[in-house]
Amino acid sequence: MADERLVPTVCPYCALGCGLYIKINEGGPMIEYMLDHPTNEGSLCAKGNASLEIINHPDRLRHPLKKTETGWLRISWDEALATVAGKIAETLRDHGPDALGFLGSAKSTNEENYLFQKMARTLGSKNVDCCARRCHSPTIPALKRAFGASCMTNPIADLANSDCIFVIGSNFAENHPIVARWALRAKDRGAKIVVADPRITPTAWLADLHLRIKLGTDVALLNGMMNVIIDEGLWDRKFVADRTVGFEALADKVAGYTPDKVSGIIGATPEAIVRAARIYAGSDSSAIVYSMGITQHSHGTNNVAACADLALLTGQLGRSGAGLYPLRGQNNVQGACDMGVLADFYPGSVSVHDPIAVQLIEEAWGTGPLPIGMGMTAEMMPVAAASGNLRFLYIIGEDLVNSDSSSSRGRRELESLDFMVVQDIFMTDTAEMADLVLPAAAWAEKEGTFTSSERRVQWSPKALDPPGEVRSDLSTILDLARLLGLDFDYAGPEEVLAEIGRVVPSYAGISMGRAGERGGVIWPCPFPEHPGTPILHQEGFSAPGGRARIVPVDYLPPAEEATLDYPLLLTTGREALHHNAGSMTRRSFSLMKRAPELFVEVNPRDADRWGIVDGDLVEVKTRRGEAWARARVTTRQEVGVIFMPFHFPETNMLTSDVIDPEARIPEFKVAACRIGRMKGLI
Amino acid sequence: MGCRSCEIACAVEHSRSKSLFGAVAEKSPPKKRIYVEFVPECAISVPMVCHHCEDASCVSVCPTGALRQDGIVRVVTHDIEACIGCWTCTSVCSYGMIGRNRDLRVAIKCDWCPDREGPACVSACPTGALVYKEVDEFSGSKRAVAALKLAQGVSAAEIR
Numbered sequence: 001m002a003d004e005r006l007v008p009t010v011c012p013y014c015a016l017g018c019g020l021y022i023k024i025n026e027g028g029p030m031i032e033y034m035l036d037h038p039t040n041e042g043s044l045c046a047k048g049n050a051s052l053e054i055i056n057h058p059d060r061l062r063h064p065l066k067k068t069e070t071g072w073l074r075i076s077w078d079e080a081l082a083t084v085a086g087k088i089a090e091t092l093r094d095h096g097p098d099a100l101g102f103l104g105s106a107k108s109t110n111e112e113n114y115l116f117q118k119m120a121r122t123l124g125s126k127n128v129d130c131c132a133r134r135c136h137s138p139t140i141p142a143l144k145r146a147f148g149a150s151c152m153t154n155p156i157a158d159l160a161n162s163d164c165i166f167v168i169g170s171n172f173a174e175n176h177p178i179v180a181r182w183a184l185r186a187k188d189r190g191a192k193i194v195v196a197d198p199r200i201t202p203t204a205w206l207a208d209l210h211l212r213i214k215l216g217t218d219v220a221l222l223n224g225m226m227n228v229i230i231d232e233g234l235w236d237r238k239f240v241a242d243r244t245v246g247f248e249a250l251a252d253k254v255a256g257y258t259p260d261k262v263s264g265i266i267g268a269t270p271e272a273i274v275r276a277a278r279i280y281a282g283s284d285s286s287a288i289v290y291s292m293g294i295t296q297h298s299h300g301t302n303n304v305a306a307c308a309d310l311a312l313l314t315g316q317l318g319r320s321g322a323g324l325y326p327l328r329g330q331n332n333v334q335g336a337c338d339m340g341v342l343a344d345f346y347p348g349s350v351s352v353h354d355p356i357a358v359q360l361i362e363e364a365w366g367t368g369p370l371p372i373g374m375g376m377t378a379e380m381m382p383v384a385a386a387s388g389n390l391r392f393l394y395i396i397g398e399d400l401v402n403s404d405s406s407s408s409r410g411r412r413e414l415e416s417l418d419f420m421v422v423q424d425i426f427m428t429d430t431a432e433m434a435d436l437v438l439p440a441a442a443w444a445e446k447e448g449t450f451t452s453s454e455r456r457v458q459w460s461p462k463a464l465d466p467p468g469e470v471r472s473d474l475s476t477i478l479d480l481a482r483l484l485g486l487d488f489d490y491a492g493p494e495e496v497l498a499e500i501g502r503v504v505p506s507y508a509g510i511s512m513g514r515a516g517e518r519g520g521v522i523w524p525c526p527f528p529e530h531p532g533t534p535i536l537h538q539e540g541f542s543a544p545g546g547r548a549r550i551v552p553v554d555y556l557p558p559a560e561e562a563t564l565d566y567p568l569l570l571t572t573g574r575e576a577l578h579h580n581a582g583s584m585t586r587r588s589f590s591l592m593k594r595a596p597e598l599f600v601e602v603n604p605r606d607a608d609r610w611g612i613v614d615g616d617l618v619e620v621k622t623r624r625g626e627a628w629a630r631a632r633v634t635t636r637q638e639v640g641v642i643f644m645p646f647h648f649p650e651t652n653m654l655t656s657d658v659i660d661p662e663a664r665i666p667e668f669k670v671a672a673c674r675i676g677r678m679k680g681l682i
Numbered sequence: 683m684g685c686r687s688c689e690i691a692c693a694v695e696h697s698r699s700k701s702l703f704g705a706v707a708e709k710s711p712p713k714k715r716i717y718v719e720f721v722p723e724c725a726i727s728v729p730m731v732c733h734h735c736e737d738a739s740c741v742s743v744c745p746t747g748a749l750r751q752d753g754i755v756r757v758v759t760h761d762i763e764a765c766i767g768c769w770t771c772t773s774v775c776s777y778g779m780i781g782r783n784r785d786l787r788v789a790i791k792c793d794w795c796p797d798r799e800g801p802a803c804v805s806a807c808p809t810g811a812l813v814y815k816e817v818d819e820f821s822g823s824k825r826a827v828a829a830l831k832l833a834q835g836v837s838a839a840e841i842r
Contacts, residue, residue: 030694031694033805033806035805040808042805043687043805043806043807043808043810044687044691044806044808045685045687045808046685046686046687046689046690048687048808049687049690049691049694049806050690173683173809174683174684174685177683177685177687177808177809178808178809180683180808180809181808181809181810184809184810184811185810188827188830189830190830190831190834200725202683202684202726202727203683205683205726576683576684576685576686577685577686590690590693594686594689634722634725635725636725
């Protein structure tokens with residue numbers, strides 16, 4: 001065919017940054033596998049294979065919409081942007097910049113995220129945040145304190161070179177299947193896989209050793225392993241002496257965590273703890289893979305710190321095959337964090353509490369004084385809305401009411417806002433609550449860079465035209481900023497990327513050309529000729545003195561425990577065919593056909609006790625709300641704990657709103673609950 | 683792992699428009715020829731697809747010659763035009779790999795994706811669980827992995 005062309009792009013779902021082509025021809029766009037991509041070698045999971053289904057979807061928003069008493073009214077872009085600018089100016093005048101809130105999107109490009117936070121902060125608002133708050137916000141402070149850099153240390157493909165892969169709180173086989181590709185390759189080479197997870201997940205099928213630990217007891221297990229490692233002399237004395245500080249305090253702390261004592265807390269045998277410790281510390285190169293099972297706890301920051309301690313104690317860092325892998329969830333969540341769409345960081349991980357570093361950004365931007373100090377996080381914004389401190393909220397690509405914990409409360413609180421504008425590709429439940437909705441281009445309908453979990457910055461060119469009057473987030477932000485009188489003069493994303501390079505040192509060498517090569521560039525890339533840095537911490541750490549900091553932590557139980565009224569524990573997670581709050585995958589035909597409804601996994605003994613049969617509709621109730629789901633009776637689930645995926649709106653009506661004191665992440669993973677069969681409804 | 687990526691890739695490859703856009707809109711929705719079966723007793727998912735048996739019973743029993751086997755590469759193909767929907771092949775297949783196209787009332791089965799270099803399911807599989815190899819090559823690689831594990835069993839015993 002004459003008009004056929006292949007446009008390279010980056011998968012819009014999880015954070016692995018898999019490459020694929022969109023083949024454009026007369027019959028409509030189709031996927032072509034990108035066999036030479038370094039991360040996925042062409043293969044795609046079910047979501048990636050179905051990713052084009054959302055592009056031409058009938059539910060796509062096509063025009064700006066204004067809420068009226070009689071429903072949504074189509075308005076022009078000029079009117080829509082003038083209304084938003086007017087409301088921002090009004091709120092600034094009447095209530096000051098702290099009454100403005102900005103929630104960016106981990107699905108937007110780096111350039112869009114950069115401009116969004118620049119707009120917010122130039123207006124004087126500290127309240128900038130994104131969905132990273134709900135996934136890896138504990139990783140950021142804990143790893144920054146430990147290593148000086150808060151991100152994945154090695155590329156995903158490097159897992160194939162590991163001799164031991166220790167998986168804690170991640171079900172990558174279902175949720176990041178491309179990671180399993182490399183883990184299986186390591187296993188074929190003879191690597192040992194150790195999985196710590198309360199559930200028997202498909203990842204646990206791969207394991208040579210599966211520690212079935214109780215919910216939220218990760219720190220106890222990690223401290224127990226470190227106790228064995230120190231006791232048996234398996235730690236890396238040279239690494240600890242030359243490259244770290246804080247070993248003595250750790251040794252004191254973990255001395256009390258003997259395998260026998262830990263076994264009583266976590267539920268796995270002392271022998272299994274000793275074996276896990278020996279395999280991890282005794283292998284030539286070991287990797288730790290962790291995800292939401294570590295972070296989404298009321299002590300998530302401690303959990304991450306304990307993982308970092310284990311890697312530092314054994315010197316399993318800074319080499320091929322040895323590293324720490326926080327698996328992230330959104331295609332550009334790493335980028336959104338790098339761009340400073342966080343209440344605690346300016347671009348380039350500059351702390352909002354550091355006036356000297358912020359002053360450098362002021363100079364680069366040529367603005368007046370920028371706000372100093374912590375802003376409102378994504379979890380605080382609804383609370384502040386209810387108390388009247390937050391009046392205006394601008395949300396891009398985020399289904400806040402479904403992804404927030406204890407979501408019915410958040411929904412009520414958001415109603416107190418004076419004005420809410422939502423920019424999205426679909427009319428999500430959050431958009432339904434807005435006063436104004438702006439349609440946004442999907443990933444393949446715009447150009448810009450995305451940063452994957454492995455710090456790989458890839459340029460994704462525009463493959464298709466957006467439907468209707470839809471504009472990219474970039475052009476919407478630029479137009480709005482100009483209406484607000486800000487000096488945002490950029491010809492396109494390429495120019496924004498150039499400015500990012502001047503503000504964020506690790507992006508300094510990244511240009512559109514470099515990021516557009518196959519596989520892009522892995523930051524830090526401090527100058528244009530720099531090849532990128534796939535493996536971090538090879539020489540020194542970026543923490544003060546070039547030494548990593550070992551921060552001992554104590555085990556703390558989860559905030560909620562089973563009681564007489566709520567005798568079971570509910571834990572949440574992902575399933576293979578859906579993505580996050582599901583606003584995309586729940587609209588995808590082939591995915592919904594295979595995973596049509598919310599389910600709850602229950603152990604057969606619990607099912608017997610509450611009279612539940614496989615396939616029943618079951619009511620699940622917690623202190624915050626109730627929801628129903630289809631029962632799956634399975635021994636994959638341990639007795640006393642039930643599991644629900646969080647891709648359907650009902651799940652987060654149940655989850656706990658107790659938050660980690662430092663990272664402010666809610667404890668999605670543990671909530672006391674009770675279940676019962678729905679009467680009269682089967 | 684049960685991600686069912688192969689099922690989607692297969693259905694799209696065998697749709698008329700060969701794109702998900704069109705595939706979903708087509709009157710008769712595209713049919714997959716690979717099945718990810720969940721085995722509840724072991725809580726494990728297994729991808730099941732036609733084995734293209736060396737001496738394929740479905741080909742022997744086909745009354746119209748709609749099912750044919752290539753003399754050299756042994757791929758078993760199916761001609762929709764010649765199929766009368768008698769389901770004899772379905773009853774003799776040991777693996778349950780011959781499905782039914784309800785709209786056309788004919789059998790449907792794996793054809794190794796003749797328009798592609800390798801089957802779509804194999805290209806799509808994120809974990810590398812599906813492989814497309816000749817018997818000699820495949821058993822050779824299995825043998826190497828098994829030998830490695832045996833050898834390591836000896837050295838692993840020393841660590842513990």
